[in-house]
Amino acid sequence: MTIRTATHLSIRNLDVWYGGQHALKDINADIPRHQITTIVGPSGCGKTTLLKSLNRLSELNTQVNVSGQVLLDGIDIYDPAVDVTEVRTRIGLLAQKPCPLPMSIYDNIAYGPRIHGQKNGKMDDVVRTHLQDVELWDEVKHRLKAPATGLSVGQQQRLCLARALAVRPEVLLCDESTSALDPISARAVERLLDRLKENYTVVMVTHDLAQARRLADYVLFIWLGEVVEQGPARHVFNQPREPRTRAYLAGEIG
């Protein structure tokens, strides 16, 4: 029985290197439970690197070195005793570039539930509800058996979101998940994320400051691999303490 505190995911002294390059420097942050945390910062500052270190995807790259702790309800996911597939099941990640698996639209959604032991009996329902959640159902309901690679990039992005949700993670890491969407679909995904926070903790990277303002409860501003400022969204957006945050929000850097 884990103790449910306000902090769901807590990052302690996290450093990440790509070979000799120090990509993340001593990151400390507490990600609040059942809220939307947005990570903002200029391109190349380490946002994707941070997300990938939160569910141990970064360790697939042999060049990468990670030190520090990421505590999920107090348990360090980098602890050697921890099962990495369990970590990734509980902390889902939605990649920056949508990547459908080489199978049908239906099987893309069913893939996760199947490996986690869901029987095929209820699968039709699982697939339908998740596609409806991301407002993709009407577009694909007639071609569920078609290869997912035939979808447009925006549709793929929504498919990947549905696929990640079908595993029912506790934490959902979204890397610019609306970047390829038209304003209407983007708003649909935003509404979905907003609804999701009742049951999920969401960490999202975005370049769209207006979107961050609309959605964020908590904000991390990263600059050259360091967290420059973090706090409740109201404070960071309305009264930023750091000059660099102010400059970024004003569109002067980034």
Next chain:
Amino acid sequence: MNIVQPRILTDRIGTARTTFVIPRNRQGWRYWKDAIASQGMGISTFAACLLIVVIAGALLDRAWPILSVESPKALVTSETWHPIKGQFGFWPFIASSLYVTLIAMALAVPAALFSAMYLAEYTRLRGLIKPLVDLLASIPSVVYGLWGVLFVVPLVRDHIGPASNDTLGQIIPFFATNNPTGYGLLAAGFVLAIMVFPFVMSVTEEVFHSVPQEMREASLALGATHWETTKAVVLRKSLPGVIAAVVLGFSRAFGETLAVLMVVGNVVQVPGSLFDAAYPLPALIANNYGEMMSIPLYDSALMTAALMLLIVVLTFNIGARLVLVRLNPETAA
């Protein structure tokens, strides 16, 4: 198609304005190079395709004397090979070829797939091992043949043959042996498997390796294990390429001549056992072309054998292409 290029012109006052300048014509060395490149590539591709037609035509022409007196069905199914009496039954040769190739593929393909998967997905020693495998693939076939004579034939004769005869052979006649030499189907299939293995492995490994890393990450991010990811994502994505590699391996094995004829025994018979000597089509041609050519229709019969080789390999390749098209309408051309 003319390319419309925007150019920034600056007028006297210095304000920039954009106009579109359409190139007057497509002359000049650049365009010549473009034309030469596309025409040149087209011509070489076309010539390569034409080559198959030319070869098949020449073979058909020389095979015609026998094809015009015997029905193709009789040639393929008849078992009696008596050139002097004018009896040309190809079934022993066809059966030998099929047996040897199937044995080789059965041994080589699973091994090649597993080691390719290991190399692409499970080890960081790829840079070390891959060149070695490619080196194996480039050893001349006569070397494999010699190695077969020195090592594989005695192994089959002294160990595998007797062991199989005393166990499985007691129940299934196919595994019994009454050939004490060791030269035969199994020796040939084994040598051929060793030859095809590095080839199939190298190609499949390349296919596995080219699966984008993001796709593996997408699967792992859903909590899949390494093996689940390999099976459901890497293998699935690579399936067309794997089939292509197997077909290439089959074609090579089916047509391989020298190494096989050194260890297969070269006895005209329909093999009834794994250890029987056999006589595959390529060996028939290589051993006999240029000799006894005064026998009527003999030359024509050997040409028919070559034509059969060509037809089998072509059919197999086209068949595989059809499978690929059905498998994935997007990637198969």
